[in-house]
Amino acid sequence: MWELKGERRAVGLALLLLLLSAAAQARAPRRYTPNWKSLDSRPLPKWFDEAKFGVFVHWGVFSVPAWGSEWFWWHWQGERIPAYENFMKENYPPGFSYADFGPQFTARFFQPDQWAELFQAAGAKYVVLTTKHHEGFTNWPSPVSWNWNSKDVGPHRDLVGELGAAVRKRNLRYGLYHSLMEWFHPLYLLDKKNGFKTQYFVIAKTMPELYDLVNSYKPDLIWSDGEWECPDTYWNSTAFLAWLYNDSPVKDQVVVNDRWGQNCSCHHGGYYNCQDKYRPHSLPNHKWEMCTSVDKASWGYRRDMTLSTIAKENEIIEELVQTVSLGGNYLLNIGPTKDGLIVPIFQERLLAVGKWLQVNGEAIYASKPWRVQSEKNMTVVWYTSKDSAVYATFLNWPENGIINLKSPQTTSATKIRMLGIEEYLSWGQDPQEGVLISLPPLPPTALPVEFAWTLKLTNVK
Numbered sequence: 001m002w003e004l005k006g007e008r009r010a011v012g013l014a015l016l017l018l019l020l021s022a023a024a025q026a027r028a029p030r031r032y033t034p035n036w037k038s039l040d041s042r043p044l045p046k047w048f049d050e051a052k053f054g055v056f057v058h059w060g061v062f063s064v065p066a067w068g069s070e071w072f073w074w075h076w077q078g079e080r081i082p083a084y085e086n087f088m089k090e091n092y093p094p095g096f097s098y099a100d101f102g103p104q105f106t107a108r109f110f111q112p113d114q115w116a117e118l119f120q121a122a123g124a125k126y127v128v129l130t131t132k133h134h135e136g137f138t139n140w141p142s143p144v145s146w147n148w149n150s151k152d153v154g155p156h157r158d159l160v161g162e163l164g165a166a167v168r169k170r171n172l173r174y175g176l177y178h179s180l181m182e183w184f185h186p187l188y189l190l191d192k193k194n195g196f197k198t199q200y201f202v203i204a205k206t207m208p209e210l211y212d213l214v215n216s217y218k219p220d221l222i223w224s225d226g227e228w229e230c231p232d233t234y235w236n237s238t239a240f241l242a243w244l245y246n247d248s249p250v251k252d253q254v255v256v257n258d259r260w261g262q263n264c265s266c267h268h269g270g271y272y273n274c275q276d277k278y279r280p281h282s283l284p285n286h287k288w289e290m291c292t293s294v295d296k297a298s299w300g301y302r303r304d305m306t307l308s309t310i311a312k313e314n315e316i317i318e319e320l321v322q323t324v325s326l327g328g329n330y331l332l333n334i335g336p337t338k339d340g341l342i343v344p345i346f347q348e349r350l351l352a353v354g355k356w357l358q359v360n361g362e363a364i365y366a367s368k369p370w371r372v373q374s375e376k377n378m379t380v381v382w383y384t385s386k387d388s389a390v391y392a393t394f395l396n397w398p399e400n401g402i403i404n405l406k407s408p409q410t411t412s413a414t415k416i417r418m419l420g421i422e423e424y425l426s427w428g429q430d431p432q433e434g435v436l437i438s439l440p441p442l443p444p445t446a447l448p449v450e451f452a453w454t455l456k457l458t459n460v461k
């Protein structure tokens, strides 16, 4: 009798334990394993898609020669391009090395709060800073970088930490650009000589720095780059990402891009950058980001910049609108000077985006692609949607003041207005297809923006 009772009790207990462990499993966060199949299945934290617009900042020792592009060192001493060799001959004493630029990277006038204020006024929801470009100089006191970091040389400041604090004070998300490779690091060159069969560089430099960046600065985004010479197995990328997603202090919020090894880009990782300045022609089925630079010829600041390579306000806004309509985020780059200043032409372009977004942000932030992305008749139109509204941004004002939208199907309850203007607009069914909308007959100075106006349509299909 007693024994039977004991058995029953044991069975009951086992059942209870089974139920409890099932419940615990249901509650336990999903764990990722270090392979692409598992890592690629992670849902992208939703803040990223909602953010839509970010500012990219390329800043480092390359901001000292500030000539040609941020690839200065490679063009000079890797490829030995004559223009770069001559530039050095004509402007610096014999024997001047790239390392000699380090102390001149002073960041003397760097005021992180001013930068953050500008980025916020630009309407950016995230900021991505180069923590380390291919030159290997770290903008933070890396524990595995001796005399080639911003604490020991140059600014004697923690640039990554200072900008992060300023950006977060304004509730912007903070992303860290990080180059996996370093052109001239002796251990990288050794691994390269060994056909990347050894990982001296990854073990001594890349991985310790990536873990340090995550633990020290708790980034919302890691913008990986410099991956292209080696497979992801050399970089140990999947092991790092599994830790990042499972156990890191930012595991729930962090977003990463797709540059984690040769042939990864556009195939694996978090969102896709594909190549720089990537512009798909139709709606991709994976979240993506277009990164581009106000100075079309360089990401870093260069003194030889001229107006001819500076993107115009219209071009920038058109790219933003097109990118968001096609489901992407727009990451617009500027390069500060070696003393930590952002030149007025960059300020002006960023503030122009901010001004446009003040009026039209409703069609951009947290929007979703609509069933049609664009159409073109008298002007190009880009669509987005949010809740039950459809937004149509048209780039040029039609001469007759009437705009024809082919794709929206109106109902008797349809209402249409222009963002920035309170009154509803009158519209009629187009005899052929779609809707004809009479634009408000306002003088140019009374229009809400100077370029790319947004119509908000409700109760359309």
Ligand SMILES: *[C@@H]1O[C@H](CO)[C@@H](O)[C@H](O)[C@H]1NC(C)=O
Binding pocket: 202, 203, 207, 236, 239
């Ligand atoms: C790289 O990954 C291998 C196995 O995946 C592991 O043994 C090694 O410790 C990792 N190295 C670093 C630096 O993370």
Ligand SMILES: *[C@@H]1O[C@H](CO)[C@@H](O)[C@H](O)[C@H]1NC(C)=O
Binding pocket: 230, 231, 232, 262, 263
């Ligand atoms: C990447 O693709 C190229 C071209 O198809 C190929 O030669 C190379 O071996 C690939 N690399 C890896 C790591 O798969």
Ligand SMILES: *[C@@H]1O[C@H](CO)[C@@H](O)[C@H](O)[C@H]1NC(C)=O
Binding pocket: 377, 378, 402, 403, 404, 432
């Ligand atoms: C373009 O729009 C006008 C109205 O503004 C319309 O009459 C015309 O049919 C449209 N053309 C095409 C090709 O849809």
